Amino acid sequence: MRKPRVIRMVFALSLGCFVMVIFYFNSSLKPASEAVGEGSSRQKSRRSPLQTLYDGDQVESAVQAIHQGRRELLEEACRSYTRKRRVLIPEDLKHIIVDDQHGLLYCYVPKVACTNWKRVLMVLTGVAGSNTDPLAIPANEAHIPGNLRTLSEYSTSQINQRLRSYLKFVFVREPFERLVSAYRNKFTRSYNTAFHKRYGTKIVRRHRPDPQPEALERGNDVSFEEFVYYLVDPATQREEPFNEHWERVHSLCHPCLIHYDVVGKYETLEQDSRYVLQLAGVEDQVSFPASSKSTRTTGDMAAQFFHNISPFYQKKLYNLYRMDFLLFNYSVPAYLKFR
Structure with a gap:
């Protein structure tokens, strides 16, 4: 009596495993639109x-x-x-x-x-x-x-x-329109006091000859030229990564x-x-x-900001952002003087 029962148990177990294997293969072969990710509530019939x-x-x-x-x-x-x-x-x-x-x-x-x-x-x-x-x-x-x-x-x-x-x-x-836009937003707006304190004071201390005590304290009058000096200074990236805005x-x-x-x-x-x-x-x-x-910061506006930047520093800044120009198919701006 025990033998048939064992056979039935083995058969039931084998059948269960077979069903699980079929379920696994069916689920793994679903199209990408149905298996987009855990927690996805998109309709399964819809393409991704x-x-x-x-x-x-x-x-x-x-x-x-x-x-x-x-x-x-x-x-x-x-x-x-x-x-x-x-x-x-x-x-x-x-x-x-x-x-x-x-x-x-x-x-x-x-x-x-x-x-x-x-x-x-x-x-x-x-x-x-x-x-x-x-x-x-x-x-x-x-x-x-x-x-x-x-x-x-x-x-x-x-x-x-x-x-x-x-x-x-x-x-x-x-790249340079984005850079000028970041400068205008973070260094010329009076409400960005956190940026002035965090970055402006450092830029003034490092790149302005004989800074006034108020400028060292507040950092709210950084020029674009000083900002460029800060970016191309090797010490800047040795200390910490660039801020995400530049x-x-x-x-x-x-x-x-x-x-x-x-x-x-x-x-x-x-x-x-x-x-x-x-x-x-x-x-x-x-x-x-x-x-x-x-x-919006336009190309003409960027040209005005770069007007007082020497060819030497224009070249250094371009080299810093060169990969963005190349990867995204942007030409060297016509207003640059180093060419």
Whole structure:
């Protein structure tokens, strides 16, 4: 009597294992749109933004062609100008914001519309609650740590899974226009006292002959020329990394280690932002805010700031930001005198 019972138990156990194996293979063979990540609430039948971008059945549009060209130029520049590849570490991923609901990874670059992109992602991820208007979110609230998750907060396996299956995008800007914009915002606005104390006093102490006691105390009157001296001074980066507002894009977002699917540009901000939202299938849920063109730092404005910078220091500064010019296909500005 015991033998048939043992046989039945073995048969039942084998059948159970077989069912589990079938379940495992079925789950592992799901398309990327269904296995985008833990906690994803997107409908399983919906394609991911990454699948939408690389759908070979689509008729190529002018915008798609532009972004394909940018990807190819970036890949070619990485091959030409970077020799050593290294493994990414969590510290490299602190600027990459994760939207698990829509399968998006966004590397934010200060002074390239990152406040508005953070606002948009707060709406998409539900952080903004019932609010669907990005501009209704105060700018300072968009930058509160913890409002949006970054890729560095995930485990190694979760990071790799998201890098493989999420749409990765970054927005870049002509490097010297971005630099002048950072200077104007952080050193010429009276309300930025924290920056004046943190960086202005150091710049005045190190790069101004015979500074006045008030300037040493407050650091609120740093000239652009002094700011340039500070940036190219080798001691600056020996002491600490650059602040994110003037750190190079390639150091913030690592475009030669991470394959970005969309490289948006500040010069075509509205068009490129609309393209990302279309790929994510959320263009009817949220709109990217229109920015004020009257306050933008332009090429002509940057030329005025560089007018008093000697060719020697122009060259040193260009060398500092050279990789951003090369990787993102920006020409050497015509107003520079060192050529």
